[in-house]
Amino acid sequence: MADGHDVKRVRRQMRLGLSVASVGYHYTAWRLPEVSSIGAMDLQHHIRAAQIAERGKMDFLFLADWASLMNLDDPRIARDREHAQLKMDPTLVVAALAAVTERVGFVPTASTTYNHPYNFARRMASIDHISGGRLGWNMVTGFNPEEAYNFSHDKPVASDVRHARAGEFIEVVRGLFDSWDADALPRDKASGIYFDRSKVHFLDHKGEHFGVRGPLDVERPPQGMLPIVTAGVSDNAMELAARFADISYGGQPNVEAARTYYSTVKGKLAKYGRSEDEMLMMPGIQCYLGRSQAEAEDKFARIQALLDPKVGIGHLILNHFPDLSGLALDAPVPDLAMATDMMEHRISGREPELTLALIRRAKAEKLTLRQLFDVAMCGFWSLGLIGTPGMIADTMEEWFTTGAADGFNVQPPYMPAGAEDFVELVIPELQRRGLFRTEYEGRTLRENLGLRAVPSRYAGSPEKGAPEQSLAEQPPAMAS
Amino acid sequence: MAQRRKMNLGLTIANIGYHHAAWRHPDVPAAGAMRFEHYRRCAVLAEAGLFDFIFLADTASVRSLDKPNFARDREHEQVKHEPLALMAALAAITSRVGLVPTVSSTYTDPYNIARGVGTLDHLTHGRAGWNLVTGFCPDEARNYGWDTVPPPEMRYARAAEFVDVMGALFDSWDDDAVIRDKASGVFFDRSKMHRLDHRGRFFQVRGPLDLPPLPQRHPPLFTAGTSAESQELAARCADVVYAGKVTLEDARSYYASVKGRLARYGRAPEDLLILPGIMVYVGRTRQEAQDKFDRLQGLLTDEHGLGLLATYGLPDYSGCDLDGPVPDLPTGIELFGQYASVALARAQREGLSIRQLYQMVGGGFWSLRAIGTPADIADLMEEWVSTGAADGFNIQPPCVPISAEDFVAMVVPELQRRGLFRREYEGRTLRERMGLPAAVSRYARTPELRAAGE
Numbered sequence: 001m002a003d004g005h006d007v008k009r010v011r012r013q014m015r016l017g018l019s020v021a022s023v024g025y026h027y028t029a030w031r032l033p034e035v036s037s038i039g040a041m042d043l044q045h046h047i048r049a050a051q052i053a054e055r056g057k058m059d060f061l062f063l064a065d066w067a068s069l070m071n072l073d074d075p076r077i078a079r080d081r082e083h084a085q086l087k088m089d090p091t092l093v094v095a096a097l098a099a100v101t102e103r104v105g106f107v108p109t110a111s112t113t114y115n116h117p118y119n120f121a122r123r124m125a126s127i128d129h130i131s132g133g134r135l136g137w138n139m140v141t142g143f144n145p146e147e148a149y150n151f152s153h154d155k156p157v158a159s160d161v162r163h164a165r166a167g168e169f170i171e172v173v174r175g176l177f178d179s180w181d182a183d184a185l186p187r188d189k190a191s192g193i194y195f196d197r198s199k200v201h202f203l204d205h206k207g208e209h210f211g212v213r214g215p216l217d218v219e220r221p222p223q224g225m226l227p228i229v230t231a232g233v234s235d236n237a238m239e240l241a242a243r244f245a246d247i248s249y250g251g252q253p254n255v256e257a258a259r260t261y262y263s264t265v266k267g268k269l270a271k272y273g274r275s276e277d278e279m280l281m282m283p284g285i286q287c288y289l290g291r292s293q294a295e296a297e298d299k300f301a302r303i304q305a306l307l308d309p310k311v312g313i314g315h316l317i318l319n320h321f322p323d324l325s326g327l328a329l330d331a332p333v334p335d336l337a338m339a340t341d342m343m344e345h346r347i348s349g350r351e352p353e354l355t356l357a358l359i360r361r362a363k364a365e366k367l368t369l370r371q372l373f374d375v376a377m378c379g380f381w382s383l384g385l386i387g388t389p390g391m392i393a394d395t396m397e398e399w400f401t402t403g404a405a406d407g408f409n410v411q412p413p414y415m416p417a418g419a420e421d422f423v424e425l426v427i428p429e430l431q432r433r434g435l436f437r438t439e440y441e442g443r444t445l446r447e448n449l450g451l452r453a454v455p456s457r458y459a460g461s462p463e464k465g466a467p468e469q470s471l472a473e474q475p476p477a478m479a480s
Numbered sequence: 481m482a483q484r485r486k487m488n489l490g491l492t493i494a495n496i497g498y499h500h501a502a503w504r505h506p507d508v509p510a511a512g513a514m515r516f517e518h519y520r521r522c523a524v525l526a527e528a529g530l531f532d533f534i535f536l537a538d539t540a541s542v543r544s545l546d547k548p549n550f551a552r553d554r555e556h557e558q559v560k561h562e563p564l565a566l567m568a569a570l571a572a573i574t575s576r577v578g579l580v581p582t583v584s585s586t587y588t589d590p591y592n593i594a595r596g597v598g599t600l601d602h603l604t605h606g607r608a609g610w611n612l613v614t615g616f617c618p619d620e621a622r623n624y625g626w627d628t629v630p631p632p633e634m635r636y637a638r639a640a641e642f643v644d645v646m647g648a649l650f651d652s653w654d655d656d657a658v659i660r661d662k663a664s665g666v667f668f669d670r671s672k673m674h675r676l677d678h679r680g681r682f683f684q685v686r687g688p689l690d691l692p693p694l695p696q697r698h699p700p701l702f703t704a705g706t707s708a709e710s711q712e713l714a715a716r717c718a719d720v721v722y723a724g725k726v727t728l729e730d731a732r733s734y735y736a737s738v739k740g741r742l743a744r745y746g747r748a749p750e751d752l753l754i755l756p757g758i759m760v761y762v763g764r765t766r767q768e769a770q771d772k773f774d775r776l777q778g779l780l781t782d783e784h785g786l787g788l789l790a791t792y793g794l795p796d797y798s799g800c801d802l803d804g805p806v807p808d809l810p811t812g813i814e815l816f817g818q819y820a821s822v823a824l825a826r827a828q829r830e831g832l833s834i835r836q837l838y839q840m841v842g843g844g845f846w847s848l849r850a851i852g853t854p855a856d857i858a859d860l861m862e863e864w865v866s867t868g869a870a871d872g873f874n875i876q877p878p879c880v881p882i883s884a885e886d887f888v889a890m891v892v893p894e895l896q897r898r899g900l901f902r903r904e905y906e907g908r909t910l911r912e913r914m915g916l917p918a919a920v921s922r923y924a925r926t927p928e929l930r931a932a933g934e
Contacts, residue, residue: 030660030667037660037667041692043572043603067591069690072670080668086658086692088599089592095568096603099516118540118623119562119588126565130516149686150591179542185559187503187510192781194503194510195553200545211625217542219514219559308665 011434014400015247015280015407015449016427017107018053019062020046022084024414025286026377027315030083031306035414040087043096048416050097053104056423057437059448060105060136061097062229062249062409063090067114068146076323077314091123098131105445107136107229112169113162114142114151118212120169121176124226125218133222133444138229138249141166141237163236165209170228170244172212175203177225178456179215201458223446225454229282233261233351241279242268246451249409250283251382253354258283258383258404280406280449285396286378286413288386289421296386303413304374312373318342319381320355324369332366354381382411389425396426397435484899487865488720488753488872488914490580491526491884492535493519495560498759499878500788500842501779503556508879513560516569521881523570526577529888530902532914533578533609534570535702535722535874536563540587541619549796551787564596571603578910580609580702585642586635587615587624591685593642594649597699598691606695606909611702611722614639636709641680643701643717648676650698651921652688668692674923696909698919706734714752715741719916722874723756726848731756731869751917753871756864759844759878761851762890769851772886776878777839785838792841793817794824802835819846847876854894861891862900 022040023029030037039045053061069085071077079085090108097106106127110120128135141162142148148156184199203214230241231249241248248265252258261283266276290296313324322339336359338352358380362372378384383399385392399405412418430436442448495513496502503510512518526534542558544550552558563581570579579600583593593610601608614635615621618628629635657672676687700719703710714721721738725731739749763769780788786798793816800807806827815821823845827837843849850857864870877883895901907913923929 028665031662031665033662037662041602047572067595067690069688072688080670081665083660083667086668086690088602088691089595092564092568092596092599092603095565096572099520099569099572114589115592116587116589116624119592122540122562123565126562127569129514129561130565130569146686149684151589152684154684180559185511187556189504189506189510192504192554192779192784194556195558197545197548197553200542202545211622213619213622215542215545217540217559218561306665311665 013437014396014405014430014435015282016056016058016436017060017062017282017407017409018049018056018058018419019064019284019409019411020049020415020419021064021411022087024083024418025411026303026413027082027084027311028303028306028308029414032303032414034417037083039415040083043093045415046093046097047100049419050101050104050106052416052419052423054101056427057440058104058410058423058427059407060107060134060445061094062107062138063093063109064138065090065109065111065140066142066144066147067111068144068150070144070146071314071318072146076317076325078308078310079314081308081311091127094135095127095130098127098134101131103134103440105134105136105227105448106131107138107227109138109140111140111142111147112166113157114147115169117169117172117210118176118216121173121216122218124173125177125216125221128221128223128226129219133446135221135223136227136229136247136445138231139166139170139244140230159234159236163240166240167243168207168209172203172205172207172210174225175205175457176212176214176216177221178458179203180220181456181458182220185219220456223444223454224456227445227449227451238265238268241265242274243272245279246449247280247282250281250405252283252404253379253382253384255399255402255404258399259402262404278452281404282407282409283399283405284382284411285408286382286384286411287392287422287426288378288413289392289425290388291425293387293391296388300374300378300386304377307373307377309369309373312369312376316372316376319376320352321359327369329370330368333362333369333372335363351381378413383408389429392426393429393433393435396430397433400435485865485871485915486902487861487870487895487900488532488755489529489901490533490535490578490755490872490874491522491529491531492537492757492874492876493522493880494537494557494876495880496556497879497883498844498847498876499776500555500784501776501781502879504779505776505879505882507882510556512880513556518880519561519566519570520573522884523574523577525881525884525888527574529884529892530905531577531875532872533580533607533910534567535580535611536566536582537611538563538582538584538613539615539617539620540584541617541623543617543619544791545619547790549787549790549798551784551790554781554784554787564600567600567608568603571600571607574604574607576607576905578607578609578700578913579604580611580700582611582613584613584615584620585639586630587620590642590645590683591649591689594646594689595691597646598650598689598694601694601696601699602691604695606911608694608696609700609702609720609910611704612639612643612718613704632707632709636713638682639713640716641682643713645676645678645680645683645685647698647717648678648922649685649687649689650694651923652676653693654921654923655693658692693921696911696919697921700910700914700916711738711741714738715747716745718752719911720914721752721754723754723870724847725756725869726846728864728867728869731864732867735869750915753914753916755872755874756848756870757874757876758848758850758861759876760857760883760887760891761849761878762854762857762886764853764890766852766856769853769856772883773843773851773878777843780839780842782835782838785835785842788842789838792823793820794837794841797834800834803833806832806834806837844878854890857891858894858898858900861895862898865900
């Protein structure tokens with residue numbers, strides 16, 4: 001392995017996140033006999049996931065979120081048969097995980113539309129301290145109308161409003177994180193001076209959405225600024241990503257689409273004075289893994305067999321298919337036309353073009369409803385693979401080396417075995433190829449991701465104290 | 481003979497201590513407030529001492545930084561953790577003790593807080609509580625787009641509506657709503673789910689909450705405050721009141737006043753627990769206890785002491801002879817706050833010097849304080865709980881963790897010996913441990929609500 005190690009040091013390596021949606025990305029994960037259906041509500045489930053990610057030297061554990069249930073008014077969407085609607089606040093799950101892990105990063109999701117930046121900044125700064133600088137933030141603006149109704153809105157908040165607010169929100173959070181210079185807190189027992197007033201800054205922000213005076217009542221977070229993850233293919237979302245995001249969580253099903261997305265988003269960076277290497281493109285990848293192709297296919301077939309047709313049909317409806325209730329599972333589906341009634345519920349990244357392509361394919365290949373479910377549940381709107389570690393590593397390598405990805409967000413279909421399979425089978429293969437680290441390089445999430453440090457806006461010179469220095473305990477000084 | 485009611489004890493961690501000079505003590509970690517290791521020690525200690533809960537106060541701001549004569553730069557309270565985040569982290573390393581973060585109803589949204597407190601309750605399998613405040617600090621208001629603190633009428637009306645919405649969100653799901661039946665494929669039963677469709681003066685919340693029913697259904701709600709509005713809010717919806725009376729007489733009358741309001745909300749006196757704060761300096765001898773107090777008092781610098789006087793609304797005495805008598809109040813100077821005139825009157829009555837005045841203020845004269853042997857402390861606590869002044873206490877260690885260690889090592893065994901405090905954790909949830917009645921969903925209490933709902 002010595003030569004492999006040398007190769008590794010000079011080669012660009014991929015970043016890997018572990019994306020855990022409750023007990024798995026497959027809607028039916030909870031019905032597998034070995035999966036704990038209570039999982040997402042159990043801290044031990046999340047601890048296990050974090051430990052798997054840490055064992056695999058993965059960059060971070062990613063937790064999606066929305067502050068509501070979804071589509072409850074629409075009986076065609078069988079949300080009552082899924083496991084992902086009831087969940088804990090991911091920022092607090094991550095705070096708990098920070099206390100019992102050492103190296104892995106965390107990326108909880110939080111919305112800029114339904115939070116206040118002061119509340120958010122202090123919570124996230126706290127968790128960055130608790131974790132020793134391992135926190136990131138999946139910044140969302142909240143596409144789901146039902147969230148709006150939980151936060152005193154009569155109707156969905158328009159995309160333009162949400163994205164304008166998000167921009168201001170991020171600026172306020174950045175400003176608040178800079179409130180305390182790295183060396184603002186001498187805590188000098190001898191002199192009795194706890195902090196240096198000249199190194200604390202009011203923000204005095206007065207904007208369209210927020211008035212925030214500051215300073216933040218939390219010491220500067222170890223990372224200065226949290227790595228920001230965003231997703232989305234709308235113009236608003238891509239512009240926001242180009243301005244602020246360190247990581248873009250893409251969702252393209254094939255390498256051509258991923259390359260297009262990669263170059264489109266990266267192409268916007270220059271406009272904001274950023275270089276292409278300042279953003280990592282990390283599409284989602286869902287895999288069913290086996291030591292043989294047959295074993296992998298068995299795993300997929302086993303979970304598909306538990307898929308309630310109501311759930312399958314509901315998700316096709318959400319992806320702009322007509323209601324296919326009543327069709328026989330094993331007869332070819334009739335000619336279909338795309339429906340438009342669910343556009344309000346459109347999930348970021350799931351493009352109507354994908355639906356049109358699948359409709360065309362169903363007709364051409366005379367797919368049965370059951371076969372349509374198979375296609376829709378793996379590889380329809382994002383990369384989905386059923387195969388051996390070698391085959392999956394090949395695909396990841398192709399994406400990584402041909403301008404489609406800088407890394408991946410691994411989406412285990414079921415937990416914890418789906419994540420364990422990836423860590424035990426694919427990661428060693430990626431490491432063997434020199435495509436992934438064998439040890440964490442840094443201490444903070446930023447360092448491990450290879451992102452530049454974010455100096456305070458008030459920092460005069462680059463050699464001025466690094467944020468970490470302010471964390472040093474004061475030696476027990478003499479009492480006066 | 482009925483078993484003697486045990487007292488409830490909470491451990492209030494004001495980060496590194498309730499004494500203003502705590503951080504200068506050689507055995508106190510000055511940076512502890514931002515250090516998770518510090519809180520990890522506190523949590524271990526709280527469970528070793530069989531405390532009902534750990535309590536974390538909060539103000540979402542750095543305070544009065546623009547008033548240099550307040551000497552905030554000498555204080556250790558200005559940087560700290562966001563309470564829900566810190567409590568969630570403690571959830572992962574504790575298994576018995578309750579966790580009670582402070583939440584402001586003025587600057588947050590009930591849906592977010594219901595998720596936050598609900599998440600904490602799930603993370604801890606039923607050990608969460610929440611302390612509701614309305615925020616008195618202008619610096620806090622300015623972080624949320626206000627010029628100053630919104631008027632009390634608005635804050636209390638908002639708090640009352642906030643609590644109602646939280647309760648209704650917690651009742652979103654019946655106990656048997658989330659069935660997770662692998663065989664039938666039904667994860668939750670829609671017919672046992674309830675929307676709020678709340679439309680009030682401050683909030684519109686449709687619901688349901690996106691969490692299964694909480695282990696405690698309604699985690700215990702803590703409030704504080706002496707105003708009529710705050711006592712009324714407590715009587716209507718609080719499970720625990722964090723009281724702040726200093727004399728036995730005042731504490732009894734406050735206790736009677738709050739408990740006397742319960743009946744009109746259909747509640748029994750034992751449905752609400754009143755726990756005053758108490759700062760304890762305990763030593764094996766009275767002299768040792770007094771030395772501990774004196775040592776901290778000696779760590780107050782003149783700059784800090786004068787700043788504290790200004791903070792508590794007294795005049796700026798810088799430039800005066802600190803060992804001379806407290807001068808008469810110059811004309812045109814107004815005292816502010818609830819403590820200033822009390823402190824000044826006492827200084828003049830007792831002929832205190834300025835230094836003695838700042839030491840009196842800095843030593844926490846506004847708070848119940850006990851200095852003595854374990855027996856002395858237990859005597860005081862016993863008197864309060866046996867004469868209608870308290871149901872237990874919020875222990876406010878002057879230094880953290882060392883004063884809390886003293887309390888656990890010396891006072892807890894004495895209370896146990898007297899049969900006043902538990903010898904092991906009983907029950908499973910914070911509610912059960914505190915002896916509070918189980919929370920029942922409004923839809924179970926009032927079947928007609930169910931019929932009217934979904």
